[in-house]
Amino acid sequence: MPRLKEDQLHKIYEERKQQITSAAVKIFAQRGLPGTKISMITAEAGVSHGLFYHYFKTKEELFTSLVREAIEASMQEMDNLSQLTGSPIEKIKILTQGMLDESGAPYFMLLHRARNFEEVPEEVSQLIQKYPVDVYVKRLLPLFEEGQQRGEVTDGDLEELIASYLTILSGVMVLGKGYVTPQVDTLLRFVEKR
Amino acid sequence: MPRLKEDQLHKIYEERKQQITSAAVKIFAQRGLPGTKISMITAEAGVSHGLFYHYFKTKEELFTSLVREAIEASMQEMDNLSQLTGSPIEKIKILTQGMLDESGAPYFMLLHRARNFEEVPEEVSQLIQKYPVDVYVKRLLPLFEEGQQRGEVTDGDLEELIASYLTILSGVMVLGKGYVTPQVDTLLRFVEKR
Amino acid sequence: MPRLKEDQLHKIYEERKQQITSAAVKIFAQRGLPGTKISMITAEAGVSHGLFYHYFKTKEELFTSLVREAIEASMQEMDNLSQLTGSPIEKIKILTQGMLDESGAPYFMLLHRARNFEEVPEEVSQLIQKYPVDVYVKRLLPLFEEGQQRGEVTDGDLEELIASYLTILSGVMVLGKGYVTPQVDTLLRFVEKR
Amino acid sequence: MPRLKEDQLHKIYEERKQQITSAAVKIFAQRGLPGTKISMITAEAGVSHGLFYHYFKTKEELFTSLVREAIEASMQEMDNLSQLTGSPIEKIKILTQGMLDESGAPYFMLLHRARNFEEVPEEVSQLIQKYPVDVYVKRLLPLFEEGQQRGEVTDGDLEELIASYLTILSGVMVLGKGYVTPQVDTLLRFVEKR
DNA sequence: AATGAATGAGAATTCATTCAT
DNA sequence: TATGAATGAATTCTCATTCAT
Numbered sequence: 001m002p003r004l005k006e007d008q009l010h011k012i013y014e015e016r017k018q019q020i021t022s023a024a025v026k027i028f029a030q031r032g033l034p035g036t037k038i039s040m041i042t043a044e045a046g047v048s049h050g051l052f053y054h055y056f057k058t059k060e061e062l063f064t065s066l067v068r069e070a071i072e073a074s075m076q077e078m079d080n081l082s083q084l085t086g087s088p089i090e091k092i093k094i095l096t097q098g099m100l101d102e103s104g105a106p107y108f109m110l111l112h113r114a115r116n117f118e119e120v121p122e123e124v125s126q127l128i129q130k131y132p133v134d135v136y137v138k139r140l141l142p143l144f145e146e147g148q149q150r151g152e153v154t155d156g157d158l159e160e161l162i163a164s165y166l167t168i169l170s171g172v173m174v175l176g177k178g179y180v181t182p183q184v185d186t187l188l189r190f191v192e193k194r
Numbered sequence: 195m196p197r198l199k200e201d202q203l204h205k206i207y208e209e210r211k212q213q214i215t216s217a218a219v220k221i222f223a224q225r226g227l228p229g230t231k232i233s234m235i236t237a238e239a240g241v242s243h244g245l246f247y248h249y250f251k252t253k254e255e256l257f258t259s260l261v262r263e264a265i266e267a268s269m270q271e272m273d274n275l276s277q278l279t280g281s282p283i284e285k286i287k288i289l290t291q292g293m294l295d296e297s298g299a300p301y302f303m304l305l306h307r308a309r310n311f312e313e314v315p316e317e318v319s320q321l322i323q324k325y326p327v328d329v330y331v332k333r334l335l336p337l338f339e340e341g342q343q344r345g346e347v348t349d350g351d352l353e354e355l356i357a358s359y360l361t362i363l364s365g366v367m368v369l370g371k372g373y374v375t376p377q378v379d380t381l382l383r384f385v386e387k388r
Numbered sequence: 389m390p391r392l393k394e395d396q397l398h399k400i401y402e403e404r405k406q407q408i409t410s411a412a413v414k415i416f417a418q419r420g421l422p423g424t425k426i427s428m429i430t431a432e433a434g435v436s437h438g439l440f441y442h443y444f445k446t447k448e449e450l451f452t453s454l455v456r457e458a459i460e461a462s463m464q465e466m467d468n469l470s471q472l473t474g475s476p477i478e479k480i481k482i483l484t485q486g487m488l489d490e491s492g493a494p495y496f497m498l499l500h501r502a503r504n505f506e507e508v509p510e511e512v513s514q515l516i517q518k519y520p521v522d523v524y525v526k527r528l529l530p531l532f533e534e535g536q537q538r539g540e541v542t543d544g545d546l547e548e549l550i551a552s553y554l555t556i557l558s559g560v561m562v563l564g565k566g567y568v569t570p571q572v573d574t575l576l577r578f579v580e581k582r
Numbered sequence: 583m584p585r586l587k588e589d590q591l592h593k594i595y596e597e598r599k600q601q602i603t604s605a606a607v608k609i610f611a612q613r614g615l616p617g618t619k620i621s622m623i624t625a626e627a628g629v630s631h632g633l634f635y636h637y638f639k640t641k642e643e644l645f646t647s648l649v650r651e652a653i654e655a656s657m658q659e660m661d662n663l664s665q666l667t668g669s670p671i672e673k674i675k676i677l678t679q680g681m682l683d684e685s686g687a688p689y690f691m692l693l694h695r696a697r698n699f700e701e702v703p704e705e706v707s708q709l710i711q712k713y714p715v716d717v718y719v720k721r722l723l724p725l726f727e728e729g730q731q732r733g734e735v736t737d738g739d740l741e742e743l744i745a746s747y748l749t750i751l752s753g754v755m756v757l758g759k760g761y762v763t764p765q766v767d768t769l770l771r772f773v774e775k776r
Numbered sequence: 777a778a779t780g781a782a783t784g785a786g787a788a789t790t791c792a793t794t795c796a797t
Numbered sequence: 798t799a800t801g802a803a804t805g806a807a808t809t810c811t812c813a814t815t816c817a818t
Contacts (some may be wrong), residue, residue, distance in 0.1 A: 003264040005340075009777080011779060012777070013777080016778095018777080018799095028814095030314070031228070031312055032226055032228070032229060032312070033229075034225070034226070034228045035228035035229065035312050035313065036230035037225060037811090037812065037813085038812075038813060038814085039812080040369070040779075045288075047778080047779095048779045048780065049779090049780080049813090050778065050779055050780060050781095050814095050815090050816090051778055051779075052813095052814095053327050053813095053814065053815075054777065054778075057365070058813080058814080059813070059814095071376060076280035085196065104226075112369070113373075115372040115373075116221075116369065116370055116372055117373060119225070126338070128372070132372070133372065133373055133374065159222075160374070163373075164374055164375075164377070164380055165371055165373035166373070166374075166376055167365075167366055167373040167376055168362055168366060168376065168381075169377065170365070170367065170369060171249055171365020171366045171367075171368060172361055172362060172364065172365045173369065174197070174368060175306070175310065175364055175365050176310050176364060176368065177309075177310060178310055178322070178327060178362070179309075179327055179361040179365075180354070180357035180360075180361050181329065181358075181361065182357055182358035182361055186267060186358055186384075189383065189384060190380070190383060190384065191386060194388055199800085200797075202797080203800080203801065206801095207801090207802080210802080210803095210808050231787065231788090232787075232788065233787080233790095233797090235786095241803080241804090242803065242804050242805070243788090243789090243805085244789095244790090244791085244802090244803070244805060244806095245802075245803055245804075246789095247788090247790075248801090248802070248803075249791065250791095252788080252789080253788075253789095282798070293779095296794085337816080393779085394779095396778080396818080397780065397781080397818090398761075399781095399783070400779080400781070401780090402677075404781075404782090413808065416808095419612055419701070420616070420617060421617070422613070422614070422616045422762035423615070423616035423617065423701060424612060425807090425809090425811065426808075426810085427809095428765070435780065435782080435783090435807090436783050437783090437784085437809095438782070438783050438785095438811090438812090439781075439782055439783075440810095441779070441809090441811075442780090442782075445810095446809080446810080447809075447810095451719070453770075470739055487671040500757070501683065503759075503760040503818080504758050504759065504760055504807070506613055506614070506617050507613070507617065516760070521760060521761055521762065522758070532682070540613070548762065550770055551761075551762035551766070552762055552763075552764035553618055554761070554762075555679060555754055555761040555762055555763065555764055556750055556753065556754060556756055556764065558757060558761065559749075559750065559752070559753020559754045559755075559756060559761075560749055560750060560753045561753075562753060562756060562761075563697075563698060563749055563753050563756065563775065563814070564698055565697075565698060566697040566698055566710070566714070566715065567697075567715055567745075567747075567748070567753075568715065568745035568749055568754060569749065569800090570746035570749055570750065571742075571746070571783060572771070574746055575750075576770060577771065578750050578772065582776050591798075594798075595798080596800080598799095617789090619792085620791075620792060620793085621791080621792095629799080629800090630799065630800045630801065631792090631793095631800090631801080632793095632794090632795090632799070632800050632801060632802095633798080633799055633800075634792095634793095635792095635793065635794075636798065636799075638792080640792080641793095740787065756779070
């Protein structure tokens, strides 16, 4: 019985935490660290502001942990690509779609904010430095190399191509509302051999 | 006598105002409205915080006026293109370079922030709504049409092409440090007929 | 369970609000709107300045709500007179005593300040305009008419008499310390038929 | 020649000083010490705010000197009464008229403010303590005594009568706009024997 | 776990006062 | 004498965080 109750409590705990986290991702992505008030997060999550501090120590701590998750998720995504079946260019297409996908956007936005703007907590700076864009480039290199060998990917310096392509994708992703999001096929023109 | 003195005062007034404005553009672009503290602006400008209020009513008012200026400047820039000599694709190249240019970036960044992020003053929202990306597209349409006729610009729906290209350029511009800025020629691949 | 707790919270809320309000009335009456610093109010109330903003939006908002209350209370007081038993002149005596009474003074002082001095918030100006002295005169007219009919109140234009009497009472009330407050009977000489 | 110039300068000096002083009396009377901004005074006087400090050391100093002047003027006025010809009650009428007179009001208002409200400079407190209402009562005593002897003034304790009358007059005077100023004859009913 | 009262550090803003011209 | 640019102390106000219930 105590067991059950404990489990239940734990379940509530996790649910609430997730509820607040989701709200936080959304607002942080939209408004950045200094533009986000705790009250905005808790209002979005539908809980009292006091509750925030049952689950997180500070605003910065939450932001930091979200950035960490975002980095991990994005690294994961890169790695997942190689597991997929299909030609390199098909995989690149999937990557492109994935990055532009609504659901992933907030996390990328978070990374973007962490990378460029705002005053961020020291730990975030360190994370960002530890995972520069270059790391992503390196992970994608084999995929693009294969594509080049198969004649699917345009000729030229691959590292620069990948880096530029990531920049473009990130940029498009970051802009969001107010801009016209290009079609995936349109974006692929950058890398495809014609 | 009063003439001379008046002029001098006026000059000082304008200089100081410019000094503060320049500092503000820089910081606002870097940190956004809520991330920018008055103290950051005045420190950057090398004046006392009191002086800020001699020249501007509030932080918001300054931000608003900067957004207004940015809009005007960017519209101006579009228009200037047609004055230039050269083929359409050359003009598009100049536009591309201009947008990626360091010096213009802060202004574009400001616009970006106003367009997407942050809580902005009511007047800024209105300005932004009054000048959607669409307005820029319309201004560039004749240039791209000519390019298409000459066979310099890729086939297809021009409005969508321009809008997408602007999105990409804006995105690249917005990212800034931490990302690899693609070469102008790389970006042009997007519009050039091959 | 939630019931009890909610009630308790509500009680605390009201108590604290009253605590701050009382302190504010006192200080505002003494020093006026610009002469009153938030720190004076919170010190008098024995709370932190942060708490002030938990209960009120701004200093002006509090001032405005106090003026509103003062107007309502004073109108109420006029109306209560008619409920009392006694001859008109006795009622006028009670009114006189009530106005000079220490406890009511701060509220009247507030009204006075709102009516005459200081820069007041727009809403206060409107309230004051909506409730000119004339409104009080009208409310008291029946009482004084009856008094005149009974031969208790001096002959002559009643509206002017009442208005003048209110001016005198208000004036005396407003002066406070530093002046000799006349006896109630002395003041009544002004309206009594002799 | 230097003489002439010096004189001229001196004249300008005095004129400007007077100009600022007059503006200050008006605004101080209207808004009190904390409610009066230097900029209000200089705007009213039509000079730059910098000029204020050519003529006065601080806002407080000006306020203090105005209070001093007001005290002196009011004492003077009391004394002048005895110089006049006429019966005591006529002189009291003149006193009453003088106090209610528009032109004198700002000075009295200043005194009132100094006496009751606001935080005032130490020196003002001292002046006020040195010249309590009692001093005025004493000065007027001979006049009222004569009036009582002649049967013009009501019976009873004269000191209390005078003090009360001064309170009433001051109060009426202080109220100003928003209230009906009683007629002089109406006010005299307080002191006249009937 | 949940709430909201309470606090105080820090940011925005005002305004008296100084000073170069 | 006259102006307005410049400063900084004092004030208002915001918001992250703590804590009693």
